[in-house]
Amino acid sequence: MQININTKIIGDINLVPVRKAVQALERDIKNTCKDTTEPGLEIRLVHIEDRANSGTSGLSHSEVSSNSQKSIAYDAATEVFTIDRNEDNLTITSASSLGLIYGIYHVSREFLGVQNFWFWNEQELTKESEHIVPDNYHYESKPSKVRFRGWFINDEVLFDGWREKVGENFPWEMAFEALLRCGGNMTIPGTDHNSHRYKDLANDYGLWITHHHAEPLGAQMFARAYPDLEASFNKHPDLFRGLWQQAIEDQKNCKVVWNLGFRGQGDRPFWADDPTYDTPEARGKLMSDLILEQYNLVKESDKDAVCCTNLYGETMELYKDGYLTFPEDVIKIWADNGFGKMVSRRQNNHNPRVYALPAHGDNSAHGIYYHASFYDLQAAAMMTMLPNSPEFVVNELKDVYAHGVDDFWIINCSNIKPHTYYLDLIARMWSGGMEDGNDEGAESLQSNIKSIDSREYAKEHLQDFVKRYYGNTATSELLRKIEDAYKAWPDYTPKYGPNEDDHAGEQFSNHGARILTCGFISNFNKLDPANTKSLPELNWICKRDTLLEQVKWHEEKYKEALDGYEKYLADCNRVKEDLLAAGDAKEAERFSNNLICQVQYHYYSYLGAYHICRAILTCLDDKSEGGKFIDVLEEGPNGKPVDYLTAFYEAGLAKKAFFEGYNVMRSHEHDIWEGFYENDCEADIRQSGFVAESLMSYLRVLGDGPHFYKWQRKFQKESGGEKVHLILRIKAHLTDDELWNLMTR
Incomplete structure (x- = not known):
């Protein structure tokens, strides 16, 4: 018996996130299998109840108490899974729902050939009578190198227009599926309104929620909640605190990595809205005090809550200069400059390029906010791929690992489709090497990062990427030409x-x-x-x-x-x-x-x-x-x-x-x-x-101007001619386009 159109998926499928992955696998089976009367290999899901070790990994609404937060100091090892082939069934076993989900997508990829970006890259799926699972097949996944890893669906303007045609949730559903297929476990599910609108959907997919650095705790921005009031903490501290408390209440059913901070009303410094704070000392003290206050609010709700804060733009400069402090267990998130380089971003004409990684020997929790897509109204890329090379990205992420930054990676992916090549590469890196973190590439990356040759690593990834998405019928010579075309991008x-x-x-x-x-x-x-x-x-x-x-x-x-x-x-x-x-x-x-x-x-x-x-x-x-x-x-x-x-x-x-x-x-x-x-x-x-x-x-x-007859006389003969100076009475004035079209004849 093999996987075919009659394959059934049974077992522990009651949890909402697992059911969604099962539905995706059932769709994949339908799209890759021909009709047959032969019985199909049964796929069985086994969720090991090991809450002492697995915490609340992968919990959906139905698994979380409505009375308290249950997110804990999280270990990615809870996400591992095993797959075993017995005579008439294929068993996926894990202690967490995320582990089961990753196992389901491993089966889809490994046996059905459905790749991580099958939808976004428009992969052609071919139907077979059956898909072979070898006898005695055994697979053990390894934990991802990065504990929290995922996508910030940011500047998702293409989603906003497209969803009117394909359905309100569809773009985000396909985004969350692709993220899980890539081994991700966390998301900021949109920008501004969208991040609030789609957080429950992301939670239903089993993903952790975190927040934009302009929205601490995922709270509504003050200027939106109180448009007639000045956005000043000094003047309205209780209103700010009320928004924070409401955000904690609104996310009580979600797994949350709580983002702490205090920025302005949008993606800018808070002192742009409140010029009272006109020195680095004053700015740093207010931010430090409010971050501690937010931290205490979250910990009152859940003593084991995971917290983070962004060292982004002006915030990193304050931190580097010693004006900003945090509780010890807060994950500090360092950001690239939008072009893949781990230095502070350029803001207008200000570009200090402050190195954006912790000092060697700093063993506290650290993460990165990294851009596969960026928007700066100057030179960034959002509709097209990152303008720097894959080997450059690998080299930067190697440096990230070398500085011990493996607690949190959030990747700005904007509208996903233009960026799948780089998102695929980064996902390989966050897993610890290659797909599922389970081959020699993963072992060598995790054991000796410095030994990885960035150019060779990027080359191998490119070859694999092209083979997966163009390898159905293309010859080896044509595949090489496609590789060369992608390689030429930077x-x-x-x-x-x-x-x-x-x-x-x-x-x-x-x-x-x-x-x-x-x-x-x-x-x-x-x-x-x-x-x-x-x-x-x-x-x-x-x-x-x-x-x-x-x-x-x-x-x-x-x-x-x-x-x-x-x-x-x-x-x-x-x-x-x-x-x-x-x-x-x-x-x-x-x-x-x-x-x-x-x-x-x-x-x-x-x-x-x-x-x-x-x-x-x-x-x-x-x-x-x-x-x-x-x-x-x-x-x-x-x-x-x-x-x-x-x-x-x-x-x-x-x-x-x-x-x-x-x-x-x-x-x-x-x-x-x-x-x-x-x-x-x-x-x-x-x-x-x-x-x-x-x-x-x-x-x-x-x-x-002002009479608009000179140029028309030159190009429209009926208007009076170039030599005869007549005011236009014969023909109406031409539009700019009509005149220009005459000029091009």
């Missing part, structure tokens, strides 16, 4: 600064182009264009005396990136063509939806950004000889010729590129993915197109 991300991690994501092109455009429109010095003031907002990357110099710098960077992505896109399209030629249409579509779509996002973003620079430079650089329409140069207010028409044309090229990029992105939606990219609102390539459209209108006002 080679094309533009380098913008002196540090190894200074590689840019799609926000560099989109936000950069919009900043330049808005700065030009707001500050354009028509009497002295070349000396138009520079933009302080860009000092972090390009501090110059004039906007002209800043735009020239960006134009060079954008052109370099554009040339690179044009080549990269062509290379990827050749791989797709080779897959189609080999009859691997499914692999070609998957490759296009998973990698090519991200390369396209970059290509069109940099194409648009480059033309934005060209448009602005045409107006600022009075030493230029003019452009495509030099024959209509006009005398500007300063007596020098101005080529507004060429600038208008370049702005139109930018608009065209950005909108084409948006449409190409949406073309990758199909079936269940319809609407997935509709709410791209952070990098927002479509908004870049609207800004380029505004630039067109502004330039037309400068060069063709």
